Amino acid sequence: VHQHSWCVDKERGYWLFNCGFLINNDSISGYAEASDKEVFILHVNGQNIVFILAHHGMEATDLYPIHISYELVSMSPSSLPNMSRESLLNILKDAINIFKYNGIRDLEENARTLIEFDF
Template sequence: MPFVNEYVSDEDALKYDLDNLWNKYDYSSNMLKMPEALTSYEVHQHAWCVDEERGYWLFNCGHLINEESRSGYPEPSNKEAFILHVNGQNIEFILTSHGLEDNDVYPIHFYYELVSMAPTCLPNLSRDSLLTILKEALNIFKYDGIRDLEENAKTLIEFDF
């Protein structure tokens, strides 16, 4: 079964400690931390992109903070943190997105650039294999996973890695 966008069960959210993953990266967590922040969503659960057959999942932890902003105050950056869970291990990806020219078919068009990944490989998976899995998941996650399926349908993603 390929990747699909889903809401995370309460059991899986606890098992994989998704509250703390989100709190570690998301810029808004300075204001409202998980699990309380889930109340701001229409569906009060975490969301992810999951391949249940292989036991893989992708979790968007949100935008990182830019401490050196023009305003002098911490602001969200254009860097997003994603956690890809493969073979029982979390791989941290920091990606930057850049807008591209939109068209009639895809009014949302952007590409992701890889800023960093850690670790860069697993004992039985190369860096290239991990990047291929990441691309598979991001092509399903699109704009905002299950939280915005309408926008996802209008989104074209490309990769610079």
């Protein structure tokens, strides 16, 4: 596991792990290819929540050449005993906004990245 795939909030005890893109075995080329669906694991209150998000590249600007929009495809589980779905989604959004495009390994690219959420 690569160190740059993680985003950790030590104060709250949360972490986010970017698992990468799901593979599409039924691609037009006939070869396995990465899909537009990206998998994240969010660890909150001792439990892992698996999110599948559709990753959409958006129009670049001079200020933000990397512009990404995420759409929620699924989350499991959808809530925790002491935390609502909305709270989990807000934590996820915060973590992805910190993780940005490429985690801690690419601060320059991350500074030029704009993330939007369609959920």
